[in-house]
Amino acid sequence: MARIRTIKPEFFTSLTVAGLTPEQRLTFIGLWTHADDEGRCVDDARLIKAAVWPLDDRTAADVEADLRALTESSLITRYTLNRKPYMVVNGWREHQRINRPTKSRFPAPEDADSPPTSGNAPSVDTHAQLSEDSRPERNREQGKEQGTGNRDSSPELATRDTDPTPEREDVEQLCTHLADRIEANGSKRPTITKAWRNAARLMLDKDGRTPQQVHAAIDWCQDSEFWRSNVMSMPKLRDKYDTLRLQATRPTAAHGGNVVPIGAARPSTTDQRVAEGMALAARLRAQEAAQ
Structure with a gap:
């Protein structure tokens, strides 16, 4: 399920990102909204194609080529556990700061069956800090689908009527x-x-x-x-x-x-x-x- 993320201006001046094609860059950005609050997701080009390129003529094979390029650039890490493939966006915790994140239901790279594949280049700072709550029940976009979500955008006027303290x-x-x-x-x-x-x-x-x-x-x-x-x-x-x-x-x-x-x-x-x-x-x- 898609999540709200943000992007730093430095993304567009990164030499690592500049070495990618426009399609590979967009796949990389799309992974941020597709991955969970710890930057992990199932490594399946078909699922990523459906999430990031749902209305385009690109195929799962095209997306797989994007993922290989992102791996070679050390922007993502691909690994398996119990023969199931997963991936994680590198540098996630350093660059995507999420308030009250939902714990990932996918295994971490360090639990992989074999050494993860992530290329040889250093990780780059291409993500932006995110100060919004990102749990599914608090996410504004997901709330539209789940029947929940913020009812007021003002930080001063939170609308949840769950204050246990006696009112004046x-x-x-x-x-x-x-x-x-x-x-x-x-x-x-x-x-x-x-x-x-x-x-x-x-x-x-x-x-x-x-x-x-x-x-x-x-x-x-x-x-x-x-x-x-x-x-x-x-x-x-x-x-x-x-x-x-x-x-x-x-x-x-x-x-x-x-x-x-x-x-x-x-x-x-x-x-x-x-x-x-x-x-x-x-x-x-x-x-x-x-x-």
Whole structure:
């Protein structure tokens, strides 16, 4: 199964790589995505052809010729164990650094039945460091096939809802408040994920917002065009907070000058917010009666 890898610019200026044909170079690069997290795979030109050249007219014999050239250049090592052929990309651990790698199910070259074949030239630095998680269940591309994968690309907002630590009360109140508003707006009540909690926590701790300011932003969204033009979530609220602040502090005819800036202090309990809403409604009725 294919994996995400990266490549260093030095690959294109390597004298060893320059001695290969373009097809051999591409086969070599394709091996990185075909090999497992320890750089190993089954040594079968038919499998490699299917993985690296699936839509081209190249044959397994062509790929076998590529593999022989890569072996002669010391870019790969071919070996057997119990009469089964395997290969490994040389210099893998030095140049492909993978977080939480999956342990290989293939034997290592040192366990081979006979001395491995890897040519006589020194290994070259042709790989790039990889900082992404590469286990199948965390790999974004593989997740599409397995029904898993990352749900948010932001490193600050991991979406796995498996945090065993007790959540802060102020963070839970913000998330619950937004979920209540979304449900009251006629949408299905969303699940409060770890991404929501992280975004709320970042607004309070990193952005310097007070709980009252965030509650006010949530309330303002409920009655604004902004709500209807955005799929609301706690990460989206954090991302658009400054835009909301500017819009909410700009009185409009629709609001009749009664806009409450979202940066102002705001009652944080449900009873207080209900009381404030009733008071505002009474003021609006009094204004209408006076007109």
